[in-house]
Amino acid sequence: MSKDKPDNNSLKQDTLAVRAGSYRSAEGEHSESLILTSSFVFDDSAMGEQRMAFSESGNVYSRYTNPTVQAFEQRLALMEGAEAGIATSSGMAAILSTCMAFLQAGDHILCSRDVFGSTTVLLTKYIAKFGVDVTFVPLTDLKAWKDGVQKNTRLLFLETPSNPLNEVADIEAVAEIAHSAGARLVVDNCFCTPVLQKPLQLGADMALHSATKYIDGQGRALGGAVVGSRKDIDEILGFVRSCGPAMSPFNAWIFLKGLETLKIRMQAHSANALVLAQWLQQQDLVEQVFYAGLESHPDHELAAKQQSGFSGVLSFTVKGGKDEAWKVIDSTQLLSITANLGDAKSTIIHPATTTHGRLSPEQRAAAGIADNLIRVSVGLEDIEDIQADLLRGLDAIR
Numbered sequence: 082m083s084k085d086k087p088d089n090n091s092l093k094q095d096t097l098a099v100r101a102g103s104y105r106s107a108e109g110e111h112s113e114s115l116i117l118t119s120s121f122v123f124d125d126s127a128m129g130e131q132r133m134a135f136s137e138s139g140n141v142y143s144r145y146t147n148p149t150v151q152a153f154e155q156r157l158a159l160m161e162g163a164e165a166g167i168a169t170s171s172g173m174a175a176i177l178s179t180c181m182a183f184l185q186a187g188d189h190i191l192c193s194r195d196v197f198g199s200t201t202v203l204l205t206k207y208i209a210k211f212g213v214d215v216t217f218v219p220l221t222d223l224k225a226w227k228d229g230v231q232k233n234t235r236l237l238f239l240e241t242p243s244n245p246l247n248e249v250a251d252i253e254a255v256a257e258i259a260h261s262a263g264a265r266l267v268v269d270n271c272f273c274t275p276v277l278q279k280p281l282q283l284g285a286d287m288a289l290h291s292a293t294k295y296i297d298g299q300g301r302a303l304g305g306a307v308v309g310s311r312k313d314i315d316e317i318l319g320f321v322r323s324c325g326p327a328m329s330p331f332n333a334w335i336f337l338k339g340l341e342t343l344k345i346r347m348q349a350h351s352a353n354a355l356v357l358a359q360w361l362q363q364q365d366l367v368e369q370v371f372y373a374g375l376e377s378h379p380d381h382e383l384a385a386k387q388q389s390g391f392s393g394v395l396s397f398t399v400k401g402g403k404d405e406a407w408k409v410i411d412s413t414q415l416l417s418i419t420a421n422l423g424d425a426k427s428t429i430i431h432p433a434t435t436t437h438g439r440l441s442p443e444q445r446a447a448a449g450i451a452d453n454l455i456r457v458s459v460g461l462e463d464i465e466d467i468q469a470d471l472l473r474g475l476d477a478i479r
Contacts, residue, residue: 089159094275098340101159102152115334116149143330145322153333154306156340157296160275161288163308167317168333172271172291173199174326175305179267179289180204180236181324182316186212189234193220193250195243195448196269198437220248221380226255230262240269241278242384244422245396245432245456246449247373249380252387256284265313271295271423276347277390287313292332294423295393297339298346302332346425346461350393353467354459358395360468366475368398368453394422396432396456403452405478406431410455412477415462415470422458427467429457429474 089101106114121140123129131137140146150168158166169175180203184190192204194217204215214233218225220243230237237259241250252268259266268280270288274295280288287309290296297304305328307317321327351374358372373384374391384391399405410418416429420436430436437450445451459467 094160095344097156097159098343102154102156102337113152113334113337114149116143116147116330118147118330119143121146144325144327145318147330147333149330149337150328150333153328153337153340156337157275157290157292157306158308160340161270161308162275162279162281163288163314164311165314166306166308167314167321168292168328168336169305169307169321170326170328171303172289172293172305173203175289175291175307176200176203176238176269177208178317178320178324178326179287179307180208180213182320183265183313184208184211184213184235187233188212188236189214189216189231190236190238191216191218191226191229191231191234191264192237193239193241193243194218195220195246195248196238196240197244198439200238200240200269201444202439220250223251223254223258226258230258230264234262234264237264237266238269239266240271242272242373242380242392242394244272244436245394245454246371247378247380247391247395249373249384249387251383252280252283252285256286259286260284267307272392272394273388273390274343274347276344277351277392278388281309283387286310292328292336292339293421295347295350296336296343296423298342298423298425299339300421300424300426302335304328304332304336347390347392349461350423350459351390353461353464354393354395355391356464357457357459357467357471361395361397361471364472364475366400366478368400370397371395393459394456395459396454398451398453399455399475399478401453401478403431403433406453406455408477409471409474412474413470414473415466416457422456424458425461427458427460427462427470429455432456 132139154166218229256266265286267287268285271291290306292304355374361370372395416427419428
């Protein structure tokens with residue numbers, strides 16, 4: 082005799098991270114099933130007609146109905162406090178799908194200036210080709226957000242904390258600006274995850290993720306997701322179903338397992354990052370440290386209010402320019418030189434020539450991406466080993 086499932090609405094987030102979206106086949110497996118199939122069989126022709134027309138629930142084709150992917154979507158949505166979610170092949174696919182679902186020729190999108198470099202390229206080089214105007218404003222300047230809204234503005238998009246300077250947006254205030262203009266607010270919640278920040282509770286319409294980062298947490302798979310109201314997610318599902326930027330079942334299974342340990346990992350990342358940021362402030366060859374967990378950070382008070390932790394990404398400038406920054410990075414031995422973040426392994430990168438390298442010099446300058454800036458995604462190694470490795474790098478420019 083099988084037990085009744087508990088009501089998800091009565092469960093706390095830690096329990097949802099482990100139990101929500103779980104299902105068992107007739108075999109009674111304890112871990113979530115990995116359903117590797119391209120399509121599903123109908124009992125008869127009538128069932129095929131009904132399911133293809135969405136007049137009957139059930140699985141059809143793994144591009145848009147797969148039990149493993151749906152389990153991940155449900156679990157993440159519940160953790161974010163959303164009605165529904167849609168999984169995509171990458172974080173960039175999640176942004177693309179959202180734009181294509183809600184924008185058309187003649188519309189306008191208002192975006193924070195300090196977004197991931199690929200996001201800027203997507204909006205200015207590709208989305209703009211379809212007749213959508215794009216305006217960028219400073220993330221923390223509420224007057225600029227308000228003044229930037231136009232009659233045809235349909236989406237406001239921001240990352241908070243920003244990559245790589247850890248600037249923090251007032252989500253509640255920007256949401257009010259968006260809704261006053263009849264627009265939607267989309268928040269990239271990649272840095273914090275639902276463990277540390279819940280944008281929907283602060284008024285955002287949708288929260289977006291690169292699951293490749295902290296949700297996986299071990300650098301194994303690519304994926305993205307958007308969560309929000311059932312109505313909004315259905316709009317994005319329509320695009321994903323027709324155009325194909327879907328998440329694979331195998332990757333969804335990895336992300337499901339990642340959500341189970343997300344809280345303890347985010348706590349550990351945040352603890353390590355704070356210690357490292359404080360240590361970096363004491364180094365004579367470090368000019369400035371950008372981490373919202375530091376009381377000296379201009380957005381610290383706001384971050385402490387709307388986040389329950391400060392995540393694991395920080396950046397800092399060293400004395401000198403690009404040559405000195407490269408020498409610091411290249412002289413480390415433990416940290417991985419890679420553009421990914423959110424991994425159990427600490428990573429280090431030079432944003433101006435990698436993650437933000439496709440931006441013009443003027444765009445980088447406006448976003449504060451200096452040639453002597455270094456970004457570190459603080460992993461789960463012993464903090465003393467991370468410090469020793471960065472000291473090895475700093476000593477190389479002494």
